[in-house]
Amino acid sequence: MRGAAPGFAGGSGRPLPPAASGPAYITGIASDSTTGGYFHDQYGQPRFLMMDNPWAIIFNAGEWNGGDWRADMSAYLTSKQAQGYTGAYCSAIGNLDNDGSYNNGNTWDNVPPFTGGGHPDAGLNNAYWQRVDYFISTAAACGITVLLNIAYTADGSSGNGNFASGAALDPATTTAAMYADYGTAVAQRYASAKNLIWMFGNDYYATVETQFGEIWSAVTATGDTHAMSVHVYPESDDRYDFENTSYGSSGSGFAAANAQWMWVYTYNVTYFGIEQSYGEHAAKGVPMLFAMWGDGFFFDVGGLNITNDQMIRQMAWWTLASGGRGMTGTSNDVWPWSSVSLSDSQTQNWYANVAGKVRAAYEALPGWHRLVPDTSSALVTAGRGTRSPGIASGSLYDGGTDNYVAASRTPDTGGGSQLAVIYGAKAWNITIDQTKMASSYTPTWIDPATGAAYAGTKGSTYNSGAADGSKPVSNSQGDPDWVLALKA
Helix, strand or coil: CCCCCCCECCCCCCECCCCCCCCCCEEEEECCCCCCCEEEECCCCECCEEEECCCCHHHHCCCCCCCCHHHHHHHHHHHHHHHCCCEEEEECCCCCCCCCCCCCCCCCCCCCCEHHHCCHHHCECHHHHHHHHHHHHHHHHCCCEEEEEEECCECCCCCCCECCCCCCCCCCCCCHHHHHHHHHHHHHHCCCCCCEEEEEEEEECCCCHHHHHHHHHHHHHCCCCCCEEEEECCCECCCCECCCCCCCCCCCHHHHHHCCCEEEEECCCHHHHHHHHHHHHHHHCCCCCCEEEEEECCECCCCCCCCHHHHHHHHHHHHHHCCCCEEECCECCCCCCCCCHHHHHHHCHHHHHHHHHHHHHHHCCCCHHHCEECCCCCCEEECCCCCCCCCCCCCCCCCCCCCCEEEEECCCCCCCECEEEEEECCCCEEEECHHHECCCCEEEEECCCCCCEEECCCCCEEECCCCECCECCCCCCCCCCEEEEEEC
């Protein structure tokens, strides 16, 4: 290996504490019983998780550039920094399902994750985990937090939610003590990596609850305090499924007991899942946790009624206007980390021109991290359109058909809300109850594609398709979707 990863100690591969200053990155979550909380950075400031999903970069990087995995990772992460991303979600160990070259977890050039190609009790193979080290430390220097899935479950021929047969963590050959050894080893290795969040699962249907528990118990027994969540199955979050407006049974007791925020996995309009997650507190009497859109539509798919750009932009703003604290904004060309992944992650329009501007516009709204959905239509009293009834798992939102106006506002602690965010995918007229906002509020139209802000005219009605103040008649792409922020 050529030198040590920046921020890591020579041959041990153990991370060194990060500098006291430098680019901000997400370090954890802040709880709030009223709004569910939010992600925060090392300076204590709220930070939106704009997340890309290069699933296979750990074990495929270098395959397409002559073996220089460091250059691959660095080029990817520096481009994410420039684009305004704050998170990268990847799998610690590969298999055929997440586009690894081998089912046993080895890298493309056949470096195994465990010493001697054995089981977790043989110890972490430093040659392998130096790649993880480098990715995490380089991400920190770029202001990016790594969501590291240390227990990826396949959803293909091996069965939904299981560790793949023949994989590095296959339960047929991995004992409880081995899972515990693995959890202990990764927790100790990354104890001081501050820009790290643990993830479990992927299309996960509670098949290996015991094994998840063995890994997680070992991680927490080391004193580890990194945040964590669980990547469950489509049309659900970590506590309940939401294929319709009632709350079904959770597919994972492990997720319900341990996830620290709600990972919404949906191929539906994203507002539906985000609203459902925030509604669990009142409907089911469970603690309020914040929600993010974690999985679903990926950029660059075929068969849509609208363009990929319009589809992912709508999914993004439905998430934001419902109070989502984060979202995935990734591409089918990027997650496998194939020969085109680096180039496409740098040049596809969503990455290059939209994602960072959307995040910047949202984070510029004071109090964005305290928004909760206006599901009772207390603020938007007329013109909300028709709310999605939900879709069955395995279905897909029929792009371009939804006319619902998603809305959220900060809690009224006396004198009205300080912020509201409203979004619709169709040109629309809405009526609001101005008494729900602080009397000093001002309306601002935001171009959903560029984040550019334009002053609106204060009143009880707003017409997205008409000139208003300095607002253009339509957004910069000529599409009908629109964003309205009400700010005190």
